[in-house]
Amino acid sequence: MHLVVIYAIGLIFGLGISISGMANPAKVLNFFDFAGIWDPSLIFVMGAAILVTAPGYFLVLKRPKPVFGNGFTLPGTKLIDRRLIGGSFTFGLGWGLAGFCPGASLPVISTGNSDVLIFTASFIVGIFIARFMIQRSAQQRDAATAS
Amino acid sequence: MIETEFTPLAASLGGALIGLASVLLMWVRGNVLGATGILTGFMQPSSSADWAWRAAILAGMVTGPLVYLFIAGEFPAIQVPVSKLSMIIGGVIVGIGVTYGSGCTSGHGVCGMSRLSPRSFVATLSFMAGITLMVFVTRHIFGL
Numbered sequence: 326m327h328l329v330v331i332y333a334i335g336l337i338f339g340l341g342i343s344i345s346g347m348a349n350p351a352k353v354l355n356f357f358d359f360a361g362i363w364d365p366s367l368i369f370v371m372g373a374a375i376l377v378t379a380p381g382y383f384l385v386l387k388r389p390k391p392v393f394g395n396g397f398t399l400p401g402t403k404l405i406d407r408r409l410i411g412g413s414f415t416f417g418l419g420w421g422l423a424g425f426c427p428g429a430s431l432p433v434i435s436t437g438n439s440d441v442l443i444f445t446a447s448f449i450v451g452i453f454i455a456r457f458m459i460q461r462s463a464q465q466r467d468a469a470t471a472s
Numbered sequence: 473m474i475e476t477e478f479t480p481l482a483a484s485l486g487g488a489l490i491g492l493a494s495v496l497l498m499w500v501r502g503n504v505l506g507a508t509g510i511l512t513g514f515m516q517p518s519s520s521a522d523w524a525w526r527a528a529i530l531a532g533m534v535t536g537p538l539v540y541l542f543i544a545g546e547f548p549a550i551q552v553p554v555s556k557l558s559m560i561i562g563g564v565i566v567g568i569g570v571t572y573g574s575g576c577t578s579g580h581g582v583c584g585m586s587r588l589s590p591r592s593f594v595a596t597l598s599f600m601a602g603i604t605l606m607v608f609v610t611r612h613i614f615g616l
Binding site: 343347382398412415424425433447448452 | 551
């Protein structure tokens with residue numbers, strides 16, 4: 326039962342992405358092309374999403390716990406560091422090259438579009454490269470502390 | 473470059489559904505609806521129950537465009553003004569960036585901003601700066 330509800334939530338998200346235009350690289354890139362053929366549509370996507378999510382979260386997070394499960398899982402760290410800023414800026418550069426972001430590309434893999442499949446495969450490769458690099462630098466740090 | 477039409481109604485409706493899904497996931501299961509986090513945990517789950525809910529939401533996500541097809545009679549428009557090479561390089565860079573930055577447009581931009589997380593606010597400004605710079609450089613300096 327719980328998984329059927331979660332499936333339906335994913336479906337609402339995927340339908341929202343499909344309607345919004347977020348999965349259309351031409352639209353996404355034009356939104357950020359302030360010096361060229363600017364299409365302001367995407368500000369309405371993020372604006373509407375936040376207008377719904379902010380009051381919704383406010384009400385939900387006042388409850389003692391979620392419907393299924395023992396507690397809310399919220400990111401614990403409050404750290405604003407080079408890794409957060411550098412990583413996010415880097416993500417933006419890649420987004421600007423391809424025109425897809427992860428949440429927009431994942432739902433539309435079911436269209437079978439070759440660009441979506443190429444992007445999604447590449448972005449998964451990127452996740453593993455980064456996880457490998459993060460793990461290795463943690464090991465080096467541990468080795469340096471031990472010696 | 474491909475010119476696109478200004479579509480505020482579709483954008484707002486789509487955005488509202490993205491927001492609705494985010495609120496429902498927090499209400500039902502207590503999780504942030506961030507695509508990067510959900511996918512990363514799906515590929516390297518901490519337990520079988522952890523894998524199951526991620527599989528369910530991802531299965532729902534890919535059903536979205538099929539429902540769109542059923543209602544609208546066609547798949548959502550995907551117009552690509554860049555080369556396959558840009559797709560590959562851009563994709564790898566996105567994967568590295570979202571892993572170091574701990575989130576993407578859905579996690580930081582929608583969920584994090586909605587709970588007024590300063591971290592997500594900084595992350596969102598950073599990736600908006602990155603994409604604005606890249607679009608300016610590729611289109612107006614290199615003329616791609």
